[in-house]
Amino acid sequence: MSIFGKRKAGHSPRSTEVLERPEYGWIWKPLLILVVLYLLVTIVLGIWWSRPPASFDVAQATAVQRDENAEEGARAANPSAARGAVVTATLMTTVDTLLDKPGGYLRNDMLPPGLWLDNMPNWEYGVLLQARDLAQALAERDIGANSAFEEAHQQLMVDSRDWLYPSAEQRLERAVEALGGYLHDLSAGNGASFNANGDGLARWLDRVAGRLDVLTQRLSASVTERETLRNLDIDAEELTATPWYRIDDVFFEARGSGWALMHLLEAVERDFAAVLDAAGGNETLQRLVAELDMTQRRIWSPVILNGSGFGIFANHSLVMANYTARARDLAAELSANVSGVSVDEPSPAGGGQDASADQEAPESPMTREEGTAPGDASAEEPAASQEGEAQGATPEAGDASGSAGGNEPPGVTEEEASAPASEG
Numbered sequence: 001m002s003i004f005g006k007r008k009a010g011h012s013p014r015s016t017e018v019l020e021r022p023e024y025g026w027i028w029k030p031l032l033i034l035v036v037l038y039l040l041v042t043i044v045l046g047i048w049w050s051r052p053p054a055s056f057d058v059a060q061a062t063a064v065q066r067d068e069n070a071e072e073g074a075r076a077a078n079p080s081a082a083r084g085a086v087v088t089a090t091l092m093t094t095v096d097t098l099l100d101k102p103g104g105y106l107r108n109d110m111l112p113p114g115l116w117l118d119n120m121p122n123w124e125y126g127v128l129l130q131a132r133d134l135a136q137a138l139a140e141r142d143i144g145a146n147s148a149f150e151e152a153h154q155q156l157m158v159d160s161r162d163w164l165y166p167s168a169e170q171r172l173e174r175a176v177e178a179l180g181g182y183l184h185d186l187s188a189g190n191g192a193s194f195n196a197n198g199d200g201l202a203r204w205l206d207r208v209a210g211r212l213d214v215l216t217q218r219l220s221a222s223v224t225e226r227e228t229l230r231n232l233d234i235d236a237e238e239l240t241a242t243p244w245y246r247i248d249d250v251f252f253e254a255r256g257s258g259w260a261l262m263h264l265l266e267a268v269e270r271d272f273a274a275v276l277d278a279a280g281g282n283e284t285l286q287r288l289v290a291e292l293d294m295t296q297r298r299i300w301s302p303v304i305l306n307g308s309g310f311g312i313f314a315n316h317s318l319v320m321a322n323y324t325a326r327a328r329d330l331a332a333e334l335s336a337n338v339s340g341v342s343v344d345e346p347s348p349a350g351g352g353q354d355a356s357a358d359q360e361a362p363e364s365p366m367t368r369e370e371g372t373a374p375g376d377a378s379a380e381e382p383a384a385s386q387e388g389e390a391q392g393a394t395p396e397a398g399d400a401s402g403s404a405g406g407n408e409p410p411g412v413t414e415e416e417a418s419a420p421a422s423e424g
Helices: 015-019 022-049 058-069 072-077 085-100 119-141 148-156 168-188 197-222 226-230 244-271 273-279 283-294 316-338 394-405 416-424
Strands: 341-345 366-368
Touching: 015 283, 058 085, 058 244, 085 119, 085 168, 085 244, 085 273, 085 283, 085 316, 119 148, 119 197, 119 244, 168 316, 197 273, 197 316, 197 341, 244 273, 244 283, 273 283, 273 316, 283 316
Parallel strands: none
Antiparallel strands: 341 366
């Protein structure tokens, strides 16, 4: 038989002929098309879901939350927001934003596109930390008066990545319901009260300053120029460099914290108007809000850059660290100003007092307690817990968060609350 002879027909069919037969061709081609379409849809959704929510007006948010949680008769009897209603409604709206924004709550997603997104989940974690701190501060101030803030804080302490029942979304919804019940009692005049003295506000501001200080250090850990860090009052020798794959995670966590704080401070400006007037802290608070507003500027780069000096690439972490460092100093200054300031509380029988009435009515008697230091050791230290263990956080983040381990409620299984506490 000749080597170059013709092959006999039917003895060596091509391998592709099997897939091209009618009984096989209808399987792999549609599947390939479906996979390509699925990838395109998830990419588009991922881009859309990664857009941060827009800011909201705290006065409008208060009106919306009161309409949803107050009875019609109570709104007619007390058309103006009671003292404490703005802070409560703003906290509710902040948590609602985590649930209602495009894509919903993404941090615990187990399927694409939420599975491979990291910017928005870290943004959500920054917002969640600030909501926890305020709920805890309000629970400490109004202890014994009601359990709404304590219940809200317990629910907000959920593991941020928990997707099993009860999932993180369900726990956040329960926190909003607890706050809604308190807002209803304020509007209806059911005996709910709101302690608007300066000591509680100072403790929360100390906690805010602690959070901002930790964020400043974590942002600065990615800066290679140690001379630059001295201008931020940061000891560069104690920092451990942030891994390149986590630079954007820290950046967007700082953006989420700034977004939440900006709204919560605007609410504080209304409900604590009398305290701020007595302490002369209105200008400081406005400067603080302005610094936080700068953290929300539009990012023109598709990725977070880590350039140096006056090179062709920006250093987004260094710019953000400058804003958080100034906000940290302003928060500490405002805490020192309002510490010890007290105002006469309105009678709870009247269903609360309009926050705006504090500015129009004659100045109520106020006193500043002598010998009360802004950073009193008896006051609780700023909570700076973070979930660095789950994402390979830097050691300095865990050490800074260790001081807040005592603030976690019993039985909490949050990954960001367990390991850092042992390091501290």
